[in-house]
Amino acid sequence: MFEATLIYGLVNSVILALVALGFNLTFGISGVANFAYGAFYVTAGFLTWSGLNQLGLPFGVAAALAVLITALMGALMYRYLLLRLRGLVVSEVIATFGVGLALLELFRYLGFIGFEYTLPVMIDASVDIAGVVVDAQRILIVVVGASLAALLWVFTRHTRTGRAFRAIAQDEHTALTLGINTDRVATISVAFGAGYGAIAAVVILPLGTISVGEGYNVLVNALAVCIVGGLGSTVGVIVASLLIGYAQMITATYVDTHWMMIVSLVAILIILLIKPSGLFGQQKELEERI
Amino acid sequence: MTRGLRVIVGLLAGVFLAVTVFLVPGPALSAEPIIIGVPTSLGFLEGKESYNAVMLAVDEINKAGGVQVGKTKRPFKVVALDIRDAAPGVPVPDALLGIEKLILGKKPHALVVGPFRSEALLAGMDLLAKHKVPLLGTIAMTPKSDAMVAKDPKYKYVFRVCLNAxxxxxxLVGTMKFIxxxxxxxxxxxxxxxxxxxxITxxxxxxxxxxxxWKVVGTASFPTGSSKFESALLKAKMxxxxxxxxxxxxxxxxxxxKQWRAMRVPALMAGFISPLAGSAAWTIFxxxxxxxxxxxxxxxxxxxxxxPPAAAFYQAYQKKYGxxxxxxxxxxxxxxxxxxxxxAIEKAGSVQADAIVAALEKVETAAVMxxxxxxxxxxxxxGADPGKQALGCVFQWTNDGKRVIVFPPSVAEGQITLPAWMKK
Structure with a gap:
C-alpha cells in the first residue's frame, strides 16, 4: 500500500504541477492572475473532443489544434481586454474571471454536459512498478510534466523571448529601457500560459471526463499550488505540487476520500497564516519582513 | 372572375370550412389541452431522455385522438423547465423556485419526471401539496417520500413510477447472492x-x-463531481x-x-454507475x-x-429520435x-387534481417496465416478474461490447463471468 501511495501520489503531484505551470508562468511574467485559466483548460478539452468526434481528426492533430487555438485565445484576451486594464489588479482579476465564467457557462448553455465528453488514452497499456499496476497514461503524464518543466527552464534561459520573459518578470521598466516590447512579451506569456494549460488538459483529461465543473476545480488547484509555492516561482510550483499532491493522496487513502477535495483549500489557509508570500514567493516578501 | 363564379367559390370555401370544423374527426386538437409540466434537469442525460420519452408518449396519444375527459377528447400539451438540480452546487431552493414558477406560470394539470435529487423531491412535497398538483416522479429515488405519503394524506399528490432505493x-441483494x-x-x-x-442505498x-x-471491508464516499477514484480502488485492492x-x-x-480496469483491481465491479447503462458507453469509454x-x-x-412492451418502447424511441x-x-x-x-384522467372523467389522485391510486396496467x-x-x-410487478434488471458488459441481462432470472439472458484479469 505504501508503494502504491508513493507512486500514485507522485502522479497526482505531477498532475497538479502540470495544471499550475501555465497559471504561474503568466503571473510570473505579466503579473496577470489569469482567472480564465480553468476555462481555457476545459476549452482545450472540448476542442480536442470536437476535433476527434465531430471533425474526425486523428487525436494528435485534434490535440495540437486545440493547444494552438487555446493559446491564441489567451493572446487575444490579453491584447484586446487586459492591455487596457494593465496595472489595475482588481480589474484584471474581475475581467479574467468574467471571461472564464462566460466561457464555461457558454459550454453549459451549448449542451456540453454529460459523460460522453471523454478523451481516449494515448497508450492503452499498464505496467507493474514494484508490485503496483500503473497505466501508461499516468506514466505519460509524469514524462510530459517533467518535460514541460525542463522546457520552460531551457526556454527562459536560452532563447531571446525567454530571456525577455525573465527581464520583464524582474523589472518591467528596466526591460523597457533595454528595448523590450513588454506588451508583446506579456501577450506571449499569457498565450504560453494558456497553451501550457491546454497541453495539461490534453494529457490529463483522458483519465477523467471533460466537464464545466472541471474548469472551476482546475482553477482552485492551480491557485492553491501557486499560493503555497509562491506566486511566480517555478520551483515553488514543483515543491507545492509535491506537498499538496501527496497530502491529497494520503488523506484519500488513510483518512477518507471525501476530504481529499478540501486539502488544497486547507493548504491555502495554512500558508496564508504562516507565510503569505508562499514557500518560494518573492512578491510580498519584503513587506512581510518589514 | 364573374360575380357568379365568385359566389360558387365562396360557397365551396364555406362548405370546406364547415366540413373541416364540424365533420372531420379530431376534436382533441381544437379542445383545451391538458397541460403536463416537466420540471427536471433537462441538461442531464436522464432528464433529456425522460423528456423525450414523455414527448413520445404525448405524440402517440395525441395522434390517436387525445384523452377522453367525460365527453370531450383533449390533447396533452407539455411544458418543460430546466431546474438544474442535478448539477453540483445548485441549491435545493433554486430547484424549488423553478418548480413553483412552472406551476404558477403554466398552470399544469400534473407534473411528470420531476427532480433528480431526492433532497429536492422531499423539500418540494410541501409545495406540491400547497398547489395541489399531482407529480408522477421518475428520477428521485429516496424511499422517504413513500413513507411521508403513507403517513400524511397532505402529500397524496406525490407518486413515483421509477424504482426507489x-x-x-x-x-443488488439478488445479484450479490448470485455472485x-x-x-x-x-x-x-x-x-x-x-x-x-x-x-441511503x-x-x-x-x-x-x-x-x-458478507464482510464490508471498506466504504468510500465521493462528492458529486469527483473523478479521482485511484485511492479508493487501491484501498479495495489492499x-x-x-x-x-x-x-x-x-x-x-x-x-x-476505466480506472478499475487500468489498475487491474481483482474485484468484480457490480452495482450502479449511470454512465455505464446505455449502449453508447462501450465506445465512449x-x-x-x-x-x-x-x-x-x-x-x-x-x-x-x-x-415485448419493453422492447417496443425501446424501438419506438429509437425510431423517433434516431x-x-x-x-x-x-x-x-x-x-x-x-x-x-x-x-387516471379517463377513469376520473376529470382533470381535477384530487380526482386524478384518487384514480391513480386505483390504476393497474401493463406498462413498458x-x-x-x-x-x-x-x-x-x-418485483421479479414483469407480468406481476414492474421490473428493474442487472446486466453485464461483455468483452465484445454487448449488454447481457443476468438478473432477475425471469428476464436473464446469460450468466455473470469474471473479467479476464480475475480468472486464474
Whole structure:
C-alpha cells in the first residue's frame, strides 16, 4: 500500500504541477492572475473532443489544434481586454474571471454536459512498478510534466523571448529601457500560459471526463499550488505540487476520500497564516519582513 | 372572375370550412389541452431522455385522438423547465423556485419526471401539496417520500413510477447472492456518491451484507463531481475486496470503471454507475468496460426479448429520435407516466387534481417496465416478474461490447463471468 501511495501520489503531484505551470508562468511574467485559466483548460478539452468526434481528426492533430487555438485565445484576451486594464489588479482579476465564467457557462448553455465528453488514452497499456499496476497514461503524464518543466527552464534561459520573459518578470521598466516590447512579451506569456494549460488538459483529461465543473476545480488547484509555492516561482510550483499532491493522496487513502477535495483549500489557509508570500514567493516578501 | 363564379367559390370555401370544423374527426386538437409540466434537469442525460420519452408518449396519444375527459377528447400539451438540480452546487431552493414558477406560470394539470435529487423531491412535497398538483416522479429515488405519503394524506399528490432505493437494494441483494453462490465471494468494498439516495442505498446494503454473510471491508464516499477514484480502488485492492459495489449517478462516475480496469483491481465491479447503462458507453469509454456489472433501474431502458412492451418502447424511441435510449433510469417510467396519467384522467372523467389522485391510486396496467400498480405510499411496486410487478434488471458488459441481462432470472439472458484479469 505504501508503494502504491508513493507512486500514485507522485502522479497526482505531477498532475497538479502540470495544471499550475501555465497559471504561474503568466503571473510570473505579466503579473496577470489569469482567472480564465480553468476555462481555457476545459476549452482545450472540448476542442480536442470536437476535433476527434465531430471533425474526425486523428487525436494528435485534434490535440495540437486545440493547444494552438487555446493559446491564441489567451493572446487575444490579453491584447484586446487586459492591455487596457494593465496595472489595475482588481480589474484584471474581475475581467479574467468574467471571461472564464462566460466561457464555461457558454459550454453549459451549448449542451456540453454529460459523460460522453471523454478523451481516449494515448497508450492503452499498464505496467507493474514494484508490485503496483500503473497505466501508461499516468506514466505519460509524469514524462510530459517533467518535460514541460525542463522546457520552460531551457526556454527562459536560452532563447531571446525567454530571456525577455525573465527581464520583464524582474523589472518591467528596466526591460523597457533595454528595448523590450513588454506588451508583446506579456501577450506571449499569457498565450504560453494558456497553451501550457491546454497541453495539461490534453494529457490529463483522458483519465477523467471533460466537464464545466472541471474548469472551476482546475482553477482552485492551480491557485492553491501557486499560493503555497509562491506566486511566480517555478520551483515553488514543483515543491507545492509535491506537498499538496501527496497530502491529497494520503488523506484519500488513510483518512477518507471525501476530504481529499478540501486539502488544497486547507493548504491555502495554512500558508496564508504562516507565510503569505508562499514557500518560494518573492512578491510580498519584503513587506512581510518589514 | 364573374360575380357568379365568385359566389360558387365562396360557397365551396364555406362548405370546406364547415366540413373541416364540424365533420372531420379530431376534436382533441381544437379542445383545451391538458397541460403536463416537466420540471427536471433537462441538461442531464436522464432528464433529456425522460423528456423525450414523455414527448413520445404525448405524440402517440395525441395522434390517436387525445384523452377522453367525460365527453370531450383533449390533447396533452407539455411544458418543460430546466431546474438544474442535478448539477453540483445548485441549491435545493433554486430547484424549488423553478418548480413553483412552472406551476404558477403554466398552470399544469400534473407534473411528470420531476427532480433528480431526492433532497429536492422531499423539500418540494410541501409545495406540491400547497398547489395541489399531482407529480408522477421518475428520477428521485429516496424511499422517504413513500413513507411521508403513507403517513400524511397532505402529500397524496406525490407518486413515483421509477424504482426507489429500497427496490434497487432488492436487485443488488439478488445479484450479490448470485455472485456469492457462483464464485464464493464474501468481501465487498462500497463506493458511493455523497447524495441522499446513494448514501441511503449504501447504508441499507451495509446492513444487509452482514446478514448475508458478507464482510464490508471498506466504504468510500465521493462528492458529486469527483473523478479521482485511484485511492479508493487501491484501498479495495489492499483490503482484499472481491466485489466493489459502486453507487453513482454523476457523469464523472463512468471513469471509475476505466480506472478499475487500468489498475487491474481483482474485484468484480457490480452495482450502479449511470454512465455505464446505455449502449453508447462501450465506445465512449474506449471499449474498456467489459466485465462491469450494472443495474438498469427500469426495464424498457434496455430491451428485453422476454418482455415485448419493453422492447417496443425501446424501438419506438429509437425510431423517433434516431438513437437508442442511453439512460438506465428515467425514460421508460416517464413514458409510462403519461399513459398512467391518461388512464387516471379517463377513469376520473376529470382533470381535477384530487380526482386524478384518487384514480391513480386505483390504476393497474401493463406498462413498458412491467405491471404498474401503486403501493400505499404511491410507489409503483417493483418485483421479479414483469407480468406481476414492474421490473428493474442487472446486466453485464461483455468483452465484445454487448449488454447481457443476468438478473432477475425471469428476464436473464446469460450468466455473470469474471473479467479476464480475475480468472486464474
Amino acid at each position: 429500497k427496490y434497487f437494494v432488492g436487485y 456469492q453462490k457462483k464464485f464464493g465471494f464474501n468481501k465487498v468494498f462500497i463506493m458511493h456518491q455523497d447524495v441522499a439516495w446513494a448514501r 449504501a447504508k441499507i446494503m451495509t446492513g444487509i451484507y452482514g446478514k448475508l454473510g 483490503k482484499g475486496a472481491q466485489v466493489i459495489l459502486p453507487i453513482f449517478d454523476m457523469p464523472q462516475s463512468g471513469i471509475l470503471v 474506449d471499449k474498456k468496460i467489459g466485465g462491469a456489472i450494472n443495474a438498469i433501474f427500469e426495464l424498457g431502458n434496455i430491451p428485453s426479448a422476454k418482455y 438513437k437508442e435510449v442511453q439512460a438506465g433510469h428515467g425514460p421508460a417510467p416517464s413514458y409510462a407516466s403519461v399513459y398512467l396519467l391518461k388512464a 412491467g405491471k404498474a400498480k401503486f403501493s400505499k405510499g404511491h410507489q409503483v411496486v417493483y
